[in-house]
Amino acid sequence: MNDIGHFIGGARVAGMSGRHADVFNPATGQATGRVALASAAELQRAVDGALAAQPKWAATNPQRRARVFMRFVALLNQHMTELTELLSSEHGKTVEDSKGDIVRGLEVAEFVCGIPHLMKSEFTEGAGPGIDMYSIRQAVGIGAGITPFNFPAMIPMWMFAPAIACGNAFILKPSERDPSVPLRLAELMMEAGLPAGVLQVVNGDKEAVDGILGHPDIGAVSFVGSTPIASYVYSEAAKTGKRAQCFGGAKNHMIILPDADLDMAADALIGAGYGSAGERCMAISVAVPVGEATADALIEKLVPKVEALKIGPYTDETADYGPVVTKAAKEKILSLVEKGVAEGAELVVDGRNFRMQGYEDGFFVGSCLFDRVTPDMEIYRQEIFGPVLSVVRAKDYEEALSLPTQHEYGNGVAIYTRDGDAARDFASRVPIGMIGVNVPIPTPLAYHSFGGWKRSVFGDLNQHGPDAIKFWTRTKTVTSRWPSGIKQGAEFSMPVMR
Numbered sequence: 001m002n003d004i005g006h007f008i009g010g011a012r013v014a015g016m017s018g019r020h021a022d023v024f025n026p027a028t029g030q031a032t033g034r035v036a037l038a039s040a041a042e043l044q045r046a047v048d049g050a051l052a053a054q055p056k057w058a059a060t061n062p063q064r065r066a067r068v069f070m071r072f073v074a075l076l077n078q079h080m081t082e083l084t085e086l087l088s089s090e091h092g093k094t095v096e097d098s099k100g101d102i103v104r105g106l107e108v109a110e111f112v113c114g115i116p117h118l119m120k121s122e123f124t125e126g127a128g129p130g131i132d133m134y135s136i137r138q139a140v141g142i143g144a145g146i147t148p149f150n151f152p153a154m155i156p157m158w159m160f161a162p163a164i165a166c167g168n169a170f171i172l173k174p175s176e177r178d179p180s181v182p183l184r185l186a187e188l189m190m191e192a193g194l195p196a197g198v199l200q201v202v203n204g205d206k207e208a209v210d211g212i213l214g215h216p217d218i219g220a221v222s223f224v225g226s227t228p229i230a231s232y233v234y235s236e237a238a239k240t241g242k243r244a245q246c247f248g249g250a251k252n253h254m255i256i257l258p259d260a261d262l263d264m265a266a267d268a269l270i271g272a273g274y275g276s277a278g279e280r281c282m283a284i285s286v287a288v289p290v291g292e293a294t295a296d297a298l299i300e301k302l303v304p305k306v307e308a309l310k311i312g313p314y315t316d317e318t319a320d321y322g323p324v325v326t327k328a329a330k331e332k333i334l335s336l337v338e339k340g341v342a343e344g345a346e347l348v349v350d351g352r353n354f355r356m357q358g359y360e361d362g363f364f365v366g367s368c369l370f371d372r373v374t375p376d377m378e379i380y381r382q383e384i385f386g387p388v389l390s391v392v393r394a395k396d397y398e399e400a401l402s403l404p405t406q407h408e409y410g411n412g413v414a415i416y417t418r419d420g421d422a423a424r425d426f427a428s429r430v431p432i433g434m435i436g437v438n439v440p441i442p443t444p445l446a447y448h449s450f451g452g453w454k455r456s457v458f459g460d461l462n463q464h465g466p467d468a469i470k471f472w473t474r475t476k477t478v479t480s481r482w483p484s485g486i487k488q489g490a491e492f493s494m495p496v497m498r
């Protein structure tokens with residue numbers, strides 16, 4: 001059994017609390033290690049280390065801070081194979097998909113190499129007679145990140161890269177399901193030249209999270225995970241006056257108008273609905289064809305594609321997706337599928353009896369496709385977070401628009417059409433944070449900001465891009481006037497003895 005501890009004070013340390021959680025290889029269903037669950041005392045050690053390291057780090061000039069990230073990016077590329085293997089072995093996603101997880105995080109590390117420019121601020125000369133006014137951005141101090149299982153590389157990097165580049169110390173509390181990659185990232189940051197104590201990893205569960213939320217020395221908290229916990233973290237963080245950005249669950253729709261390229265839409269639905277076994281916050285879980293003819297044609301195209309999906313362990317390079325993360329996740333998904341059948345949705349591709357030969361104990365879930373799902377059904381309202389796509393038939397554009405508009409979640413949405421006017425109207429009116437026009441997973445790149453609306457987010461500033469620089473810094477505005485200086489005493493005539 002692999003014992004997974006913490007990363008405190010610049011080195012790996014064993015857990016001292018006596019509490020652990022099993023870490024599984026989802027493909028085999030076997031526990032491969034156990035991760036330590038931190039106590040308040042272990043969190044305090046990390047906070048002490050952060051308090052000691054942060055002032056010097058914030059005073060390190062931004063070009064030097066950027067250079068750590070330049071080296072870190074090079075190290076990530078150098079260690080890509082090792083990292084993808086480690087990631088897949090605890091998460092279950094295919095190796096190629098793990099690469100995407102790492103690269104999307106790496107891109108934010110690349111983005112913050114521009115921190116000298118990104119932290120430049122505003123200046124007004126002559127705001128009044130002899131008065132200048134300027135703002136400066138200063139690090140918050142100690143930031144913390146609490147991350148979900150589904151992107152164990154990308155989301156930690158989305159948080160710690162901007163936080164650290166801005167001059168903060170950062171304490172990461174990764175998901176206890178796949179903690180090994182975050183620890184490795186911390187080691188690589190040290191190898192890149194980050195001083196000890198600036199990035200620390202404290203593994204744990206609710207106890208560690210509550211420790212972070214109540215800690216008076218932690219000034220900012222970034223959370224990504226399910227909506228109930230996002231809401232909890234947001235309100236608890238507020239009690240101790242922390243700034244918080246908390247990103248929650250999703251139910252992303254794809255609207256398919258009658259003029260859409262249906263082959264393109266069907267392919268996009270397959271990738272966005274079933275990729276990573278549907279365990280993405282930007283997965284498309286609801287397809288909304290407009291009009292019966294569009295719906296019938298779409299179903300005809302989808303069924304053979306869904307049936308042909310290849311499920312396998314991450315070691316199988318030809319697999320389209322792997323197992324889900326835990327036995328509990330598998331059971332939850334299958335029980336929701338049962339519920340959908342009981343509620344009267346048509347299960348046109350039934351993956352309930354899928355068994356992975358040679359991996360009978362793995363957490364594999366067969367691909368499921370529902371037709372004639374209606375908004376009152378549980379499978380429509382809940383985030384399933386599995387390889388299950390629901391088709392909700394809409395009679396016209398307005399009805400299609402009303403579905404994502406009225407759903408409690410508002411993370412991402414896509415529209416497939418050849419009509420620029422319809423796409424423009426949709427993007428303007430739909431109350432969702434990230435919109436794709438003929439793009440299925442509209443995850444913004446590192447230099448734009450990522451975030452949903454409605455109950456997919458609590459807080460105001462988004463992740464990465466310009467918002468991240470605002471979130472991880474506080475603005476200080478200086479108004480300055482200098483008394484008349486030496487220039488007024490200057491002599492311009494030939495000096496003579498007085």
Ligand code: NAD
Binds near residue numbers: 148173247
């Ligand atoms: P989760 O909410 O179970 O866990 C997220 C984090 O919260 C973990 O670090 C976990 O240890 C901690 N946590 C869990 N229960 C807690 C409790 N009771 N009190 C305090 N902390 C607790 O989420 P997950 O299952 O790891 O991730 C999947 C969810 O994350 C999905 O809902 C998905 O949509 C969402 N997600 C959202 C985004 C986004 O950007 N909006 C991105 C990725 C994932």
